[in-house]
Every structure is written in structure tokens, then in C-alpha cells.
Amino acid sequence: MTDTTKTQPATRGLIPLPEAAARGLLLAGGIATAASAFLAWTWTSAFPGDLTINGYPGGLQWLTFTAGLLTTLFALALYGVRGLGWLLPARNNAPLALTALGGFGTTWFTVIAISNKLGGVVNLEPGGWIAAIASLLPVIGAFALHQQGVGEGSVKESIKAYLTKPDSIPAAQPLTPWLERAVITLVTILGLGVFTYGIDTEYGELFIGYLIVVAFSLWALNTAGLNDRFSRLVAHNRSFTLAMGFLAAIAFPFTQTDDHYANIGVNILIFGTVALGLNIVVGLAGLLDLGYVAFLGVGAYTAALVSGSEFSRFSGVQFPFWAAALTGAAASLIFGVLIGAPTLRLRGDYLAIVTLGFGEIFRIAVNNMDGDSGPDITNGPNGIPSIPDLNFFGFNLGQSHDIGGFTLGRFANYYLLMVLIMAIVVLVYTRAADSRIGRSWIAIREDETAATAMGINGFRVKLIAFALGASLAGLAGTVSAHVTYSVVPTPYQFAGSTPPNSAFLLAAVVLGGMGTVAGPILGAALLYLLPEKLVFLQDKSLLAFGIALILLMRFRPEGIIANRRQQLEFHETGQLAVPEQTTLTDEPATATKAGA
Amino acid sequence: MSTMTTPVLEARNVTMRFGGLTAVRSVDFTVNSGEIVGLIGPNGAGKTTFFNCLTGLYVPTEGTVSYKGTVLPPKPHLVTQAGIARTFQNIRLFANMTVLENVLVGRHTRTKEGLWSALLRGPGFKKAEKASEERAMELLEFIGLAHKRDHLARNLPYGEQRKLEIARAMASEPGLLLLDEPTAGMNPQETRATEELVFAIRDKGIAVLLIEHDMRFVFNLSDRVAVLVQGEKLVEGTSEVVQADERVIAAYLGEPFEGEPGEAEAAEVAAAEAEAAAPSTTSTKGEGQ
Numbered sequence: 001m002t003d004t005t006k007t008q009p010a011t012r013g014l015i016p017l018p019e020a021a022a023r024g025l026l027l028a029g030g031i032a033t034a035a036s037a038f039l040a041w042t043w044t045s046a047f048p049g050d051l052t053i054n055g056y057p058g059g060l061q062w063l064t065f066t067a068g069l070l071t072t073l074f075a076l077a078l079y080g081v082r083g084l085g086w087l088l089p090a091r092n093n094a095p096l097a098l099t100a101l102g103g104f105g106t107t108w109f110t111v112i113a114i115s116n117k118l119g120g121v122v123n124l125e126p127g128g129w130i131a132a133i134a135s136l137l138p139v140i141g142a143f144a145l146h147q148q149g150v151g152e153g154s155v156k157e158s159i160k161a162y163l164t165k166p167d168s169i170p171a172a173q174p175l176t177p178w179l180e181r182a183v184i185t186l187v188t189i190l191g192l193g194v195f196t197y198g199i200d201t202e203y204g205e206l207f208i209g210y211l212i213v214v215a216f217s218l219w220a221l222n223t224a225g226l227n228d229r230f231s232r233l234v235a236h237n238r239s240f241t242l243a244m245g246f247l248a249a250i251a252f253p254f255t256q257t258d259d260h261y262a263n264i265g266v267n268i269l270i271f272g273t274v275a276l277g278l279n280i281v282v283g284l285a286g287l288l289d290l291g292y293v294a295f296l297g298v299g300a301y302t303a304a305l306v307s308g309s310e311f312s313r314f315s316g317v318q319f320p321f322w323a324a325a326l327t328g329a330a331a332s333l334i335f336g337v338l339i340g341a342p343t344l345r346l347r348g349d350y351l352a353i354v355t356l357g358f359g360e361i362f363r364i365a366v367n368n369m370d371g372d373s374g375p376d377i378t379n380g381p382n383g384i385p386s387i388p389d390l391n392f393f394g395f396n397l398g399q400s401h402d403i404g405g406f407t408l409g410r411f412a413n414y415y416l417l418m419v420l421i422m423a424i425v426v427l428v429y430t431r432a433a434d435s436r437i438g439r440s441w442i443a444i445r446e447d448e449t450a451a452t453a454m455g456i457n458g459f460r461v462k463l464i465a466f467a468l469g470a471s472l473a474g475l476a477g478t479v480s481a482h483v484t485y486s487v488v489p490t491p492y493q494f495a496g497s498t499p500p501n502s503a504f505l506l507a508a509v510v511l512g513g514m515g516t517v518a519g520p521i522l523g524a525a526l527l528y529l530l531p532e533k534l535v536f537l538q539d540k541s542l543l544a545f546g547i548a549l550i551l552l553m554r555f556r557p558e559g560i561i562a563n564r565r566q567q568l569e570f571h572e573t574g575q576l577a578v579p580e581q582t583t584l585t586d587e588p589a590t591a592t593k594a595g596a
Numbered sequence: 597m598s599t600m601t602t603p604v605l606e607a608r609n610v611t612m613r614f615g616g617l618t619a620v621r622s623v624d625f626t627v628n629s630g631e632i633v634g635l636i637g638p639n640g641a642g643k644t645t646f647f648n649c650l651t652g653l654y655v656p657t658e659g660t661v662s663y664k665g666t667v668l669p670p671k672p673h674l675v676t677q678a679g680i681a682r683t684f685q686n687i688r689l690f691a692n693m694t695v696l697e698n699v700l701v702g703r704h705t706r707t708k709e710g711l712w713s714a715l716l717r718g719p720g721f722k723k724a725e726k727a728s729e730e731r732a733m734e735l736l737e738f739i740g741l742a743h744k745r746d747h748l749a750r751n752l753p754y755g756e757q758r759k760l761e762i763a764r765a766m767a768s769e770p771g772l773l774l775l776d777e778p779t780a781g782m783n784p785q786e787t788r789a790t791e792e793l794v795f796a797i798r799d800k801g802i803a804v805l806l807i808e809h810d811m812r813f814v815f816n817l818s819d820r821v822a823v824l825v826q827g828e829k830l831v832e833g834t835s836e837v838v839q840a841d842e843r844v845i846a847a848y849l850g851e852p853f854e855g856e857p858g859e860a861e862a863a864e865v866a867a868a869e870a871e872a873a874a875p876s877t878t879s880t881k882g883e884g885q
């Protein structure tokens with residue numbers, strides 16, 4: 001305490017408390033929060049998750065426990081406990097404030113949800129009250145910590161000072177290659193665990209609590225500088241990390257006992273793969289395509305037509321999957337070129353409108369090609385049902401199989417197939433982005449006139465981006481036709497309340513982070529899970545989704561996972577900004593001196 | 597020196613009309629290999645428009661542009677492919693790409709690796725990428741920005757952005773480089789450095805055509821200077837000839853008067869400035885007390 005007052009005599013906390021008290025409150029509060037999860041919070045198991053038993057936390061209580069534990073760990077690191085220094089390399093307050101807020105958020109959400117669901121606060125046991133108060137303590141402690149920049153401006157600015165990441169994080173001790181890989185492996189396993197937990201949440205309240213804790217924890221880790229450190233490890237071990245990610249993705253169905261969750265998994269993968277394809281068009285080449293879902297539809301319909309379904313126009317034809325996949329991708333590619341060739345000469349807004357139109361034309365055309373109002377190809381609104389399951393060398397994807405003691409159901413099989421497809425798409429994306437053609441896409445996005453003046457044939461490279469994006473969506477569509485047993489026109493619309501549709505695809509790209517690999521996949525996962533888990537929102541889900549999107553664009557326009565370029569673009573943290581700021585603050589100082 | 601006489605660029609009767617406005621009027625223009633040619637003229641004279649006609653950004657209403665004897669189609673990428681590269685008056689770098697990436701984009705026309713080669717990553721692809729990078733780094737050494745290869749272009753100071761734009765243009769291995777006001781916004785020191793740079797570019801066998809408002813700079817550098825006034829080529833010749841020409845002086849000062857209006861204007865401006873300055877100083881004093 002003495003050394004902080006020596007080095008930064010002017011700092012103080014937002015809540016006036018001695019520094020020692022603030023730290024004590026943090027630690028005690030963190031422990032109390034974690035411990036309160038072991039109490040009974042309510043008297044009846046009518047609230048899901050059974051929060052009634054002393055000694056056995058259930059459902060949301062585990063989330064409170066996790067948040068409390070994290071707060072405790074960070075508090076101990078702040079005390080300088082040996083072995084925990086790596087958690088808080090910059091010794092900054094932001095991670096503490098954020099984990100404390102995470103614990104507070106999820107606990108209070110739970111308590112309020114209990115009162116709301118069961119009709120009043122009388123339904124809370126003393127344990128619930130204790131948890132609510134305990135989770136408030138670390139928040140008070142965190143905002144009482146002495147912090148630079150507090151008290152100079154408004155309360156809002158002070159709070160901002162608590163939550164911002166410091167400019168420089170001390171560099172980490174170099175690890176041996178084996179240790180680096182061990183860390184990456186551990187993080188991957190942890191990530192798989194967290195992700196699986198989210199998919200397996202059984203009721204909406206648990207999912208919201210999960211989102212609160214995960215969001216605040218990730219934010220805390222980011223402000224602690226741990227994300228940057230991890231990115232550096234990843235940069236050293238790129239292919240190892242990719243391999244680990246791939247293994248983790250494969251491992252997911254083996255952790256599931258209920259094929260329903262594998263179904264969610266396979267749908268997320270389809271949605272994510274298509275979003276990644278769209279990311280080539282929007283994120284790299286900067287072409288706003290509002291009708292992209294049509295290409296998924298082209299792939300799905302093509303696969304359905306050659307699947308051997310008795311309702312298919314070509315019911316006698318049954319392609320092996322590899323041929324069907326190639327045909328679907330090729331059909332989408334042809335449609336991409338047909339739609340792109342006339343539209344890609346347009347710029348900006350015009351392109352968006354025209355692609356929106358083409359997207360709708362696809363759906364309406366498919367709806368009408370039923371033999372009455374058009375040629376008999378797609379069965380109109382009835383679609384093509386009874387698409388047979390895939391069969392690889394006698395391995396029927398439609399049946400459950402026992403592999404090494406694990407039972408893999410139908411959806412788990414398709415999930416594994418989709419992991420393979422996604423791996424291909426990720427490979428295509430990364431390789432294309434880091435090449436002559438990828439650079440010309442980015443150049444076109446940045447300044448089309450300058451790009452053409454540098455010798456880039458704008459139309460040609462845009463058409464390549466469009467066609468590549470289309471064929472990747474088509475590829476995903478061929479699997480999706482088999483997963484859903486049938487294809488109908490309705491999902492392939494511009495906007496709807498469930499993914500995939502063009503608006504959701506675009507939102508997944510923008511929300512996750514344009515121009516990154518992980519961003520659109522994460523965005524797709526979130527956008528798929530939200531309507532799936534929050535069924536109680538029902539028809540209000542689109543409204544909630546809209547509000548969430550506006551908030552995100554206001555506070556983090558570069559998306560959840562920031563592209564290096566966009567991070568600089570939106571937050572002006574480039575080198576030019578730093579000297580500018582110092583001159584700005586210097587000026588009034590000299591002016592007042594001269595005046596006096 | 598037989599090379600001195602081979603024309604690199606020949607513009608014949610180039611006219612550019614925007615509706616009723618004729619921005620460039622029947623301009624004939626030649627640049628020979630090994631030459632540095634200056635193009636000057638008052639604001640709005642049509643210099644940039646003429647550049648845009650040469651590089652295919654505008655399709656000239658009339659006239660043709662040929663490079664080394666072949667008529668150029670008015671398509672920017674084909675012009676660059678043929679061997680004419682340019683910079684822009686208002687810097688147009690790819691702001692969110694790194695310095696190195698900007699120069700690599702300039703290599704676009706001189707490399708062929710398409711999508712398939714990028715996806716399959718055969719030995720040919722790796723070799724081509726490596727060669728491109730080496731060439732780009734050479735250019736960055738040449739303009740003195742090699743140490744900033746991984747900086748985002750938008751974060752460079754102004755003078756370095758102009759230099760980077762030149763390097764990016766040179767990456768396309770042009771026979772003719774068009775520079776639109778390369779020293780705009782530079783301090784005298786940077787301007788002198790740019791002068792050296794232009795000479796060095798010429799010594800690499802690249803002809804240079806440059807638009808400039810800095811007269812000392814342009815007359816120092818150029819083997820030949822052309823003056824564009826209201827879209828028409830008024831005078832063309834060596835620095836001495838152009839500097840001595842009365843019509844040029846008149847064009848810069850306004851309509852052909854004796855020069856009095858210019859003086860009167862200057863006096864007016866000075867008076868206004870003095871007036872504007874006076875109250876502001878008193879007010880600051882007042883605040884101080």
C-alpha cells in the first residue's frame with residue numbers, strides 16, 4: 001500500500017475506501033461469492049437447475065461459483081501471491097472489476113429470475129440473499145481500488161478508466177516450445193469445455209448466465225493482457241494450434257450423450273461455414289452481398305435432386321456424395337458467376353440492392369418451379385423430402401455407431417462430416433487471403449480506383465471472390481440437405497427469425513469480426529444458439545437481436561474478434577494518434593502558463 | 597544517346613469534356629525515354645484530368661494515348677499492364693494494408709499466380725511470392741522505408757505516404773511514371789529529398805512526368821516543361837524558355853494586365869490580415885489580465 005501511494009500519490013478510488021480495505025473486500029467478496037453457490041437459494045425445484053440443496057450447487061450456482069473463483073484468483077494475484085503473477089502481468093484493476101461485475105451480473109440475474117418466475121422475493125431462501133450481497137462486495141472492492149484517471153472527469157469517465165486495458169503489458173517470460181504447446185493444448189481443452197457447456201445448457205436462464213460469465217471473463221482476460229500473450233503463442237505455433245482446434249472440434253460429439261446437441265453442433269458448423277464463405281465476399285473483397293443464402297440453397301437443392309430421393313425430379317439418379325458435393329459447389333459457382341457478372345460492375349449500395357433482389361428471385365423461383373406456374377423441378381413449396389442418408393463404404397451416416405465405447409448418433413456423424421468440410425473451407429479461406437489474389441481483394445475493398453490503377457482488373461477479381469464464396473456456400477448446402485432430410489424454399493430468404501438467412505449470415509460475419517477466420521464461426525455459433533436457447537423470447541427474438549447488434553456496433557464496431565487492421569481503423573490506436581494526443585494536452589497547459 | 601529520342605508516351609489531340617466544361621482541349625503531348633517532364637498550370641487547369649485521361653481512369657472524349665507506339669485502351673489496369681504507373685494528388689494508399697503489402701499489390705501485373713495456385717501452394721507459388729517480396733523490399737530500401745515494412749500505411753507520416761505511393765507505382769515495373777504533385781504538403785527538406793528520388797528513378801531508366809506547383813522543384817528537375825492553362829497547352833520547352841515566357845506569368849497571375857492587380861490584391865490581403873490579427877492579440881491580453 002505504501003508503495004502505491006509513493007509512486008502515484010494522486011490516484012484514488014471511485015468509492016472512497018483505503019486501498020487495503022478495497023483489496024480485502026475483493027478477496028473476501030470473491031471467496032464469499034464462490035462459497036454462496038453452496039447454499040440453497042430457493043425453496044422449490046420449480047426453478048430449473050434445482051438450487052434448493054445446501055452443499056450441492058446446481059445450474060446457475062456453478063456460474064456464480066466460477067465467477068467468484070476467478071475474482072478470488074485475480075485478487076490473490078493482485079496481492080502478489082507467488083505462482084499467480086502470470087494472471088495479472090500489468091497489475092491493473094480492469095480484470096478484477098470485470099470478473100467482479102461478471103459474478104455480480106450472473107448472481108443478480110439468477111436471483112431476479114427466481115423471484116420473477118416464482119412470483120416474488122419471498123421465494124428466495126437466505127442463501128439467495130447472501131449470494132446477492134456477497135457478489136456485490138467484490139464490485140464495491142474493485143471500484144474502491146486506487147486507479148489513475150479516477151475523479152478527474154465524470155463518473156462515466158472514471159468507470160471507463162477502471163475498465164480500459166493498459167497500453168503496454170509486460171512481455172512474458174519465454175517458454176520452451178514444449179511448454180508453449182502444453183499451454184495451447186490446455187487452453188484448447190478449456191475452450192472445448194466452455195463451448196460444450198454453452199451448447200448443453202438446458203434452459204434459457206442458464207444460457208444467459210453463461211453468456212454473462214463468459215463475456216465478462218473473456219473481457220477480463222483480455223484487459224489482463226492474457227489474450228495478447230496467447231496470440232503470441234499461437235503465432236509461434238500456428239499449425240499446431242490449427243491441429244488442436246481441429247481435434248477439439250472432432251472431440252465435441254464424443255463428449256455428448258444426447259444427439260440433440262450434436263444436431264445443434266452440425267447446424268452451427270453449416271451456418272459457420274457459410275458465414276466464412278460470405279466473409280471472403282464481404283470481409284476480404286468488401287462486396288456487400290445481401291442475397292448470399294441463395295447459394296446455400298442452390299447447393300442444397302442440387303444435392304437433393306441427385307440424392308436419389310423418390311420425390312426428386314431425377315429420382316433415379318443417385319450420385320455418390322463426393323460427386324454430389326462437387327456438383328452442388330459447381331452449380332453454386334455457376335449461379336455466382338451468372339449473378340455476379342451483371343451486378344459486380346455496380347459499386348456499393350447498388351450492388352447490395354441487386355444482390356438482395358437476386359436472393360429473393362431464387363426463393364420465389366424455387367417456390368414456383370412446381371410444374372404449375374413453372375417447369376417441374378423443385379416441387380414448389382413442398383420441396384424435396386425423404387432425402388436418403390449418406391453412406392460411405394457401408395458406413396451409414398443415418399445410423400448410430402459405437403466407436404471406442406462412445407455412441408455416435410446420426411447428427412454426430414454428420415457433424416464429423418461437416419468438420420471436414422469446414423476444415424477445407426478454413427484452408428481455402430486462409431490460403432486465398434494470404435496470396436496475390438487475396439491482397440488484390442483487400443486492395444479493391446480499400447480503394448477500388450487506386451487498385452485498378454495498380455493494374456488490378458477489378459471486375460475479374462471481384463467475380464472470383466463472388467464465385468469462390470458462392471461455391472463454398474454450395475458445398476455446405478450439399479451436406480445441409482442431407483442433415484435436414486428435406487429441402488424447402490422458406491429458409492433461403494433475406495431475413496427471418498432463425499438462421500440461416502442472408503441477414504443472419506451477414507450479422508454473423510460483422511458480429512464475429514470481418515476478415516478473420518474465427519470471427520464468423522463464433523458469430524454463427526452465437527446467432528444460432530441465441531434463438532435456440534432463448535425460446536421464451538419467441539417473437540421478440542428478432543427485436544432483442546436487433547438491439548444487441550446496435551449495441552455491439554456502437555461499442556465494438558470491429559466485431560468480437562478484431563482483425564488487426566480494423567482494430568486500428570476503428571479505435572485509432574495507430575502511432576500517429578499518440579503524439580497528437582500529447583500535443584493536445586500540452587497546448588492548454590502552456591496557454592494557461594502564458595496567460596498567468 | 598539514341599534512346600533520348602524514342603517516344604515513350606504520345607498523346608494525340610486529347611480532349612476531355614464534362615458536360616459543357618472542356619477540362620482538357622486538344623492536347624498533343626510526348627514524353628521521350630529517359631526524360632523528366634514537368635506539367636504545370638494554375639489550379640483547375642486540367643492537369644489531373646489530363647493524367648486521368650492518360651491512365652484510363654477517364655475515357656477521353658477525343659484523342660488517343662499510345663505507349664511505345666501502341667495505342668492504349670482506356671482501362672486503368674491495361675494501362676498499368678502496358679507500363680505506365682501513377683501516384684495520386686490526394687494520396688490513395690491502401691490505408692489498412694501494411695507498407696509491404698501496398699508494394700506487393702503494385703506487383704500485381706508482373707505476377708500471375710491465380711486462385712488455384714494460391715490454394716494448392718505448389719513450389720511455383722512459394723517461389724513467386726518470395727521473389728515478389730524480395731523485389732518489394734528492394735523498392736522499400738530504395739525509397740528508405742524498409743524499416744517500416746510492417747506498419748499500416750495509414751500510420752505513416754505524410755511525406756512517407758507520398759514516398760510509399762511512389763514505391764507502389766514502381767513495383768509495377770513501369771517505363772513511365774506519372775507523379776501528381778509529389779511534394780504537396782512537404783517541407784523544404786523533404787522536397788529536396790524527393791528531388792533526389794526523382795533523379796534516381798530516372799537513372800533507373802524510367803521516364804517521369806510530373807505535375808507540380810513548386811516552381812523551383814519543377815524547373816530544377818525537368819528536362820522539359822509544359823504549361824496547361826484552361827485545358828490547353830500554352831507553352832512547352834526547356835525550363836529557361838518557359839520561365840521567360842510572358843504568357844505563363846500572365847496565366848499564373850490572372851488575366852494579362854501589368855501585374856498591378858496582383859500587387860493590389862496582395863496589399864489588400866496584407867491589410868486584412870493585420871486587421872484580423874490586431875483584435876485577437878488584444879483579446880488574449882485581456883484574458884491574461
Ligand SMILES: Nc1ncnc2c1ncn2[C@@H]1O[C@H](COP(=O)(O)OP(=O)(O)OP(=O)(O)O)[C@@H](O)[C@H]1O
Binds near residue numbers: 639640642645
Ligand atoms: N469528374 C469530373 N466531373 C466534372 N468536372 C470535373 C471532373 N474532374 C475535373 N473536373 C473539372 O475539370 C477542371 C480541371 O480540374 P483538374 O482537377 O484537372 O485541375 P488541376 O489542374 O489538376 O488543378 P489542381 O492544380 O488544383 O490540382 C476543373 O474545373 C474541375 O472542376
Ligand SMILES: [Mg+2]
Binds near residue numbers: 643644
Ligand atoms: Mg490536380
